[in-house]
Amino acid sequence: MRQVGYTFPGWPPVVQGVDWDVGEGEFHCLVGRSGCGKTTLLKLAAGLLHPDQGHITFQDAELRAPGPRLGFVFQSPTLLEWHRVLDNVLLPVSLQHRPTPAETERAQQLLAQLGLAAHAGHYPRQLSGGQQSRVALARALILEPALLLLDEPFAALDAITREELQDDLLHMCRERRTTVLFVTHDIAEAVYLADRVAVMDAGRIVEHIGVDLPRPRGAATRTSEGFVHRCAQVRLAMHMDMVAA
Numbered sequence: 635m636r637q638v639g640y641t642f643p644g645w646p647p648v649v650q651g652v653d654w655d656v657g658e659g660e661f662h663c664l665v666g667r668s669g670c671g672k673t674t675l676l677k678l679a680a681g682l683l684h685p686d687q688g689h690i691t692f693q694d695a696e697l698r699a700p701g702p703r704l705g706f707v708f709q710s711p712t713l714l715e716w717h718r719v720l721d722n723v724l725l726p727v728s729l730q731h732r733p734t735p736a737e738t739e740r741a742q743q744l745l746a747q748l749g750l751a752a753h754a755g756h757y758p759r760q761l762s763g764g765q766q767s768r769v770a771l772a773r774a775l776i777l778e779p780a781l782l783l784l785d786e787p788f789a790a791l792d793a794i795t796r797e798e799l800q801d802d803l804l805h806m807c808r809e810r811r812t813t814v815l816f817v818t819h820d821i822a823e824a825v826y827l828a829d830r831v832a833v834m835d836a837g838r839i840v841e842h843i844g845v846d847l848p849r850p851r852g853a854a855t856r857t858s859e860g861f862v863h864r865c866a867q868v869r870l871a872m873h874m875d876m877v878a879a
């Protein structure tokens with residue numbers, strides 16, 4: 635992104651002067667206070683909104699090509715209640731053509747990887763919140779997106795389920811070398827997941843913080859000195875030290 639800006643008509647600018655480079659296969663988290671413009675920036679990245687200043691370019695040939703090479707996971711799972719879990723996962727395929735046996739097999743594999751093999755024939759209302767979030771993740775991955783965009787996908791979950799899903803997400807994305815932009819207001823979540831954390835304030839990215847903690851990450855990461863140090867660095871960039879004072 636180069637000098638990207640966006641203004642809703644009749645309102646002050648929501649995103650201003652954003653420069654953001656995301657390398658192929660990297661995991662970037664975007665943190666910031668409520669209302670600072672994170673979702674709007676993610677929608678710009680997804681092409682759901684178009685910048686009225688600056689530009690966004692994809693160097694990855696797959697993303698430049700036409701077609702759905704981009705996956706999106708929203709804060710609520712947004713599953714279709716009248717479709718079974720397997721059909722929800724296959725929805726992006728069904729919108730294009732009747733799923734082939736190979737695609738159905740792939741959906742089943744994704745569900746199995748996310749611990750949901752036994753739930754393929756269930757309806758969303760028969761699942762817990764965490765299970766529904768996993769289905770939404772499988773649906774976003776079914777077309778093997780080169781870029782995955784997630785907007786606070788685990789915000790409504792309890793702490794343990796959330797940590798499990800963070801590990802699932804990391805594992806699935808590393809395996810596929812998916813490039814990820816993940817919006818959260820949870821600093822620990824951002825540091826645990828990311829290669830880089832972008833800190834946003836009042837429509838601008840005020841700092842990009844590299845997170846060089848070793849991978850694969852796990853329980854030991856969350857209590858390591860490096861992790862605590864990086865969290866403190868992000869807090870400082872968000873001026874949360876002043877709030878605490």
Ligand SMILES: Nc1ncnc2c1ncn2[C@@H]1O[C@H](COP(=O)(O)OP(=O)(O)OP(=O)(O)O)[C@@H](O)[C@H]1O
Binds near residue numbers: 671819
């Ligand atoms: N359709 C709209 N029209 C006018 N203003 C909008 C519209 N959508 C969002 N805004 C404003 O843009 C600003 C940024 O909103 P955005 O949803 O991007 O913030 P956010 O950082 O994702 O917030 P949160 O963490 O609470 O989800 C807010 O002040 C919001 O009121």
